[in-house]
Amino acid sequence: MALKRMDNVGIVVEDLEAAIDFFCELGLELEGRATIEGDWAGRVTGLGDQHVEIAMMRTPDGHSRLELSRFLAPPVVSDHRNAPVNALGYLRAMFTVDDIDETLERLRARGAQLVGEVVRYKDAYRLCYIRGPERLLIGLAQELG
Incomplete structure (x- = not known):
């Protein structure tokens, strides 16, 4: 049997509302919310x-x-938000955007900070990393041409 698709990437946050607002500003759509609990979830x-x-x-x-x-129970046991991009097991999500400069401007209003600088990779992409809500590392890519 072959792999069908990647379903999602998960990120644990402290402030769920702020994270939702930030990712909506980036361009993602809130598909739904739920509370997950019970024996099946723990298993x-x-x-x-x-x-x-x-x-x-x-x-x-x-x-x-x-x-x-956002975990209410059990409590969060570790915090990787300040780890650099080369930390083992560190998660970062990369998003392709239409206009990296306009996206950065909108996200800075929500507290995003540019990690290094916006760089050009050949004639293919403009790329950067930002720290978003709760210092999550997020990559932005703008396709060129």
Whole structure:
């Protein structure tokens, strides 16, 4: 059997509302929200009794999703938000945008900070990393030509 698709990428946050607002500003759409709890959930994650608020964000093309989670129980055990991009196991999400400068301007109003600088890769892309809500590392790419 072959792989069918990647369903979503999950990111754990403290402030779910701020994360939803930020990713909506980036251009993702809120697909739905739910509270996840119960025996079945704990068996899937191995965390036992858990209580989690989630928000599923969908890209405009409908092909990709970002699952934002806020754990109420058990408590968060580790924090990787300040890790550099070369840290083992570190997660960053990359999004393709129409206009990187306009996107940066809008996201800076929501607290985003440019990590390095906007760079050009050959004649293919303009790229940058930003720190978004809760210092999450997010990549932006603008296709050229």
